Amino acid sequence: MNPLDPKEFRRQGYMIIDFLADYYQNIGKYPVLSQVEPGYLRNLIPDFAPLSPEPIETILQDLQQHIVPGITHWQSPNYFAYFPSSGSTAGFVGEMLSTGFNLVGFNWVSSPAATELESVVMDWLGQVLKLPKAFLFSGSGGGVLLGTTCEAILVTLVAARDKTLSQIGRENISQLVVYVSDQTHCAIQKAAHIIGIHPKNLRVIKTMKSTSFTLSPESLSSAIRTDVENGLVPCYLCVTVGTTSTTAIDPLGPLCMVAKKYAMWVHVDAAYAGSVCICPEFRHLIDGVEDANSFSFNAHKWFLTNLDCCCLWVKDPASVIKSLSTHSGYLENSATDSKQVVDYKDWQITLSRRFRALKLWLVLRSYGVANLRNFLRSHVEMAKTFEGLVRRDKRFEIFVPRNLAMVCFRLLPSAVAKISSNGNGKVQNGGFKTEDVANETNRRLLDSINGSGTVYMTHAIVGGVFVIRCAIGATLTDTTHVIMAWKTVLEHADAILSY
Amino acid sequence: MNPLDPKEFRRQGYMIIDFLADYYQNIGKYPVLSQVEPGYLRNLIPDFAPLSPEPIETILQDLQQHIVPGITHWQSPNYFAYFPSSGSTAGFVGEMLSTGFNLVGFNWVSSPAATELESVVMDWLGQVLKLPKAFLFSGSGGGVLLGTTCEAILVTLVAARDKTLSQIGRENISQLVVYVSDQTHCAIQKAAHIIGIHPKNLRVIKTMKSTSFTLSPESLSSAIRTDVENGLVPCYLCVTVGTTSTTAIDPLGPLCMVAKKYAMWVHVDAAYAGSVCICPEFRHLIDGVEDANSFSFNAHKWFLTNLDCCCLWVKDPASVIKSLSTHSGYLENSATDSKQVVDYKDWQITLSRRFRALKLWLVLRSYGVANLRNFLRSHVEMAKTFEGLVRRDKRFEIFVPRNLAMVCFRLLPSAVAKISSNGNGKVQNGGFKTEDVANETNRRLLDSINGSGTVYMTHAIVGGVFVIRCAIGATLTDTTHVIMAWKTVLEHADAILSY
Known part of the structure; x- marks a missing residue:
């Protein structure tokens, strides 16, 4: 057994590169937020570590079949949650080199x-x-x-x-x-x-x-x-x-x-x-x-x-x-x-x-400062686009002025008041304040959006208000994804408000 | 600019896999301990980050020319310093996957x-x-x-x-x-x-x-x-x-x-x-x-x-x-x-x-528990071999009983006393105790070994005694490397003792 045999290293290395290149190619097809239930994995894999070696092909099959469905795809172009974790080829190969030298x-x-x-x-x-x-x-x-x-x-x-x-x-x-x-x-x-x-x-x-x-x-x-x-x-x-x-x-x-x-x-x-x-x-x-x-x-x-x-x-x-x-x-x-x-x-x-410096060195050199600036600016522009779309719909508000590439928005209490007063929806207004109803409705809206798997956004609670955050910055995101994201929000909002 | 373009990701990914496979192939040729002087790098690379992108080919050339000489090769089969940092194909591809998902x-x-x-x-x-x-x-x-x-x-x-x-x-x-x-x-x-x-x-x-x-x-x-x-x-x-x-x-x-x-x-x-x-x-x-x-x-x-x-x-x-x-x-x-x-x-x-679990999962499955056991045992056996070689030479002692795959040894004060009393060497015995002279000589011996670049070992100071540590466990090490390591120790000891 030579766990660093160059020939086998090369063979498996290529396989993983192919796996990941395909993953990026098809990433838009996965639900962004993993839709599995707590404890899903324990029943899918053995209770004990294997005594004998298993081929990489089998492991990759299990990876695709059992692990990938449990992944929330931070590299998806439809990922707008938390803050981005923006990977790149340069960052990736820098980390590969660091892991390869393993010093x-x-x-x-x-x-x-x-x-x-x-x-x-x-x-x-x-x-x-x-x-x-x-x-x-x-x-x-x-x-x-x-x-x-x-x-x-x-x-x-x-x-x-x-x-x-x-x-x-x-x-x-x-x-x-x-x-x-x-x-x-x-x-x-x-x-x-x-x-x-x-x-x-x-x-x-x-x-x-x-x-x-x-x-x-x-x-x-x-x-x-x-x-x-x-x-x-x-x-x-x-x-x-x-x-x-x-x-x-x-x-x-x-x-x-x-x-x-x-x-x-x-x-x-x-x-x-x-x-x-x-x-x-x-x-x-x-x-x-x-x-x-x-x-x-x-x-x-x-x-x-x-x-x-x-x-x-x-x-x-x-x-x-x-x-x-x-x-x-x-x-x-x-x-x-x-x-x-x-x-x-x-x-x-x-x-x-x-050896973390390698990846930062690779990123700075592979893209150059000018391109990096433009890349960041493009996310700010996309956020402006999203902000504009939100502003066009009077049922929504931009909760705080947008500074960079993240937009905090929500369904307005006034928009929500209609459903809570018509008595048909699940949201009951019995004794709750309008703000509470708005919070609850925005939470439902976000759950509904994320449950669809189409996009993933997260929330914040600021000054007692539940707001939806759309953080733009995933590497693969472009304006079409941002526009689609807003369409998704609207679809789910329409469904909730017309309940 | 698409920093996660699958085609370019694949191209660069393959290049790095090739670079690392070649690195493992040729790793025995590098001095194990980097022989550069403090501050060596600042004059070799520009003072400012580039404004424009540079091709991966140029960066890899710089890597080979400027970075590799400054690396101490922890994956070298002749690495016996500190404790091992034993990389493997499974560990590497597990880390690649984790870095690729970048969640x-x-x-x-x-x-x-x-x-x-x-x-x-x-x-x-x-x-x-x-x-x-x-x-x-x-x-x-x-x-x-x-x-x-x-x-x-x-x-x-x-x-x-x-x-x-x-x-x-x-x-x-x-x-x-x-x-x-x-x-x-x-x-x-x-x-x-x-x-x-x-x-x-x-x-x-x-x-x-x-x-x-x-x-x-x-x-x-x-x-x-x-x-x-x-x-x-x-x-x-x-x-x-x-x-x-x-x-x-x-x-x-x-x-x-x-x-x-x-x-x-x-x-x-x-x-x-x-x-x-x-x-x-x-x-x-x-x-x-x-x-x-x-x-x-x-x-x-x-x-x-x-x-x-x-x-x-x-x-x-x-x-x-x-x-x-x-x-x-x-x-x-x-x-x-x-x-x-x-x-x-x-x-x-x-x-x-x-997502660190991926690499541990890959290691356990790719090698299997039985092989992992045998792999570890093989290092313990190599350490026994090294220990046996040390014991055969009366100028040396095994300082503490070997437990696992690390051997603590040194030139005995009695062996060192000869050079310090013949007055020709750089080690002077003026007022020093024998133990001090032994410490100083073992330090010189280790510096001499490591300065050769042939192997890399480090030291410990225990109970006031300077001992040389030979820690076996680098993935590529086999018995021939261990025997060569002892030969290297002997050559440098002979040179110092016969000075």
Whole structure:
């Protein structure tokens, strides 16, 4: 048995390439949201691992027959759920190469190219984003590739915690306060819990529809003042550029000004919107980043880089390294001793790491910055088209102004009131408020759309309102899919409203 | 521009398969340890990302010319460093499929097959390892695939911390004690720091050469008693089955007996050795696991599953979920509400996750359990061969008894004393103890071997002694490579000793 026999590797490799090329060719034919029931798989596959080898042909057959129906097709052109996970040929072949080399680049010496390419590519991308020099290796900062934004937040939060505690004493951890808005990603709540921030010190500042669910510098300032008066210590502020629910853009510059007074760590979570900031016309979204401490975005969301790939830049790598470095006899080496190299293990939670830089390098080179900009712009244009279609129908509303390539919409309470008052529908208005009925009807509408398998959208609940999110950005999506998506919405809305 | 055009995807996919098949074919020709100098890459590639697309042919040329020389070849048959990262065709094509589907399986509904296959495969593997039912979904526990052991430790440590704090109050976090040996992986130190365990409460228990650097139940018991007398609260014990430095096997059963008295969480870190426990003759290494709370091993080390893939089983998933679950409006769904499904986001640090189960499923089916056992056994046999060769040369010693497929050896102080006393060598004995000279000479020997590029081994420092580790397990390694490796050691030793 030679599990890396080149001949067999080539044969199976070709087969999988063919399988996936066919998959992309036919992907529009699958229901986007998997229609299986919980527990569907256990009865379809054996209870025990096989003792003897099985041919790849059999496994691929099972894959097609049992696994594919259970997949929600994130690469479908009719996928508009959550945020996109936009794969590409370049991202894919970059990951193949990384998986093929299968090296573990925890420090420089374990594979110098893995570290050095990562540093170079992070500087490339930082320049494309016009990040200040202070975030780049060519300046005084640096970038690192992590798996997800959750890791970026945990890494920076630990660094911020330790920095503050080194000033006030580690016994005072219960005084540290972390500031977020009620629209900030739940990752920060988890990270804060993990590092021991008291739940009552996660300051969740309320946002309002009137300010498009952005974090208000005044509200932040007022919350901090109260905390300081109560003897608490501001430690970390997470500013979101493109929230998950509505792609709200927190006003980075003014928020940084507030944070500056208290010497807090400011992290910019641009998980979704960071990509589009490579376009000059969108760069203003992160104006003010020069006053932040760290910035991250997910290249695996909307930057054609297959999962997983979160780009994090920090101004002061030393503060991260101080919190996360490890020393073991078995990892000692003269390159590390020379202090001439980056050891990325000290920039992240885990020791082992894959060679993620390859796929980002492939994406940047294979498509080029100009094409990448146009690609992102095309999604914004498609979102405008969808928005226009929604606006044309008076039964619907655009719930919050569209910022980028995601449209938040819903059936208006006024449209829904008709069905709930005619007494024929399943939606009963007995004692419920109109808004509750609207929420319930929009939920039914979304379930109905997704149950059809034609398109997949998801929802958000903002300010108590259930809205449908249409997030455009899947690689294969073009305007025809967007128009068809709206037709699907209308069909299901008509059916529900005319019930 | 269509970045997922099936035709171009197929063309480039084939090219990369060919590139990698050729790479495996010729891998023996590369220096195993990259011989580049720090900063080598920055001058070889442009300072800025390209504005226009570049053809894959150009990129591959750069890859071969600039990146490959900076790679340390973990897949080389002459790779004996750290621990193996044993790739395989099955692991590779499994990762390809996962990257191709590019789905984000944070909860069940986001792709039911990703969750369900993971649960099934973790039960398969748990059965193969003869883990008690209490760790399996078919019992009352369950398994999850994480990236690395560092994550497994962080996940279980947070759960253990919260469990203990729920009894003694969260204000008493400074009383929690975590127990490890001085051979435990540094991951736990980092994880303990991250979750806020006071550094003085990381109880690092000294091990001794006389007991092969294993954690002594008596020492543990005594340390706990002292802590409890001092008002501290035992929280977590990490037992290692196969330490990084010497593959020491902590006595799991007796250690669990000690921990049981104090209701501590016991985690079994079998990152390296877990794989081989699928062989009946090695299963005894984890006897006693029935009394542990969690067990993890890295399938990406010695189980033919390409990076990254850490398998973690827990007896009480609820305790992990309690610590790590998140709730967001935009993630609500009826499957989750039904409580009929696993949402793996609540079993890990991050939200997003790749479809790792595919590669483990491919590995188990493509090779079958019987072949996998034989494959692992073959590495143990090769290690015996290497051990035999070392023993034949009186200038060397096997530093600690070989347990599995790793041999710890060194030039004896007595052999080294000759060169240091003849005054001709660079190693001077002025004021140094013999052991220091031996350490320095073994370090020089290892540098000399690795500098040749013929093989790559790494070192450990145990009990103050510098030992050379020969870790066998790279997929392409066979007995001829092992014999050649020893010849290489001898050549370089001869050169140094006869200087």
